[in-house]
Amino acid sequence: QVQLVESGGGLVQAGGSLRLSCAASGRTFSTYAMGWFRQAPGKEREFVAHISSRGRSTYYADSVKGRFTISRDNAKNTAYLQMNSLKPEDTAVYYCAADKNLVVVAIAAAYDYWGQGTQVTVSS
Numbered sequence: 001q002v003q004l005v006e007s008g009g010g011l012v013q014a015g016g017s018l019r020l021s022c023a024a025s026g027r028t029f030s031t032y033a034m035g036w037f038r039q040a041p042g043k044e045r046e047f048v049a050h051i052s053s054r055g056r057s058t059y060y061a062d063s064v065k066g067r068f069t070i071s072r073d074n075a076k077n078t079a080y081l082q083m084n085s086l087k088p089e090d091t092a093v094y095y096c097a098a099d100k101n102l103v104v105v106a107i108a109a110a111y112d113y114w115g116q117g118t119q120v121t122v123s124s
Helices: none
Strands: 004-007 010-013 018-024 033-039 046-051 058-060 068-073 078-083 092-099 118-123
Touching: 004 092, 018 033, 018 092, 018 118, 033 068, 033 078, 046 068, 046 078, 058 068, 078 092
Parallel strands: 010 118
Antiparallel strands: 004 018, 018 078, 033 046, 033 092, 046 058, 068 078, 092 118
């Protein structure tokens, strides 16, 4: 099992940047693929980005491609989401998720472990 704790959210003006972190417990972090999802009020949770267990492959939602970068440091048991050129429509609670045997990277139900979320608010 793995426990996940997100941090780094906050209030930022449009065009600004934030870096979210997802700290994982346990000694097997490097065996888990990681994903970031977000959920705005009244909307379903949506996929943002994914990174493979060793960090060799990444995948992004079209809405964030070119603005967000997912990365990980397996030595620190931490995954990151660098968010640049933020827009008001990026406002949401952001969640990190982990899974060992991921088949479909962009589906929330495919991930077994979730953090509690961190709020990101982008003002116009």
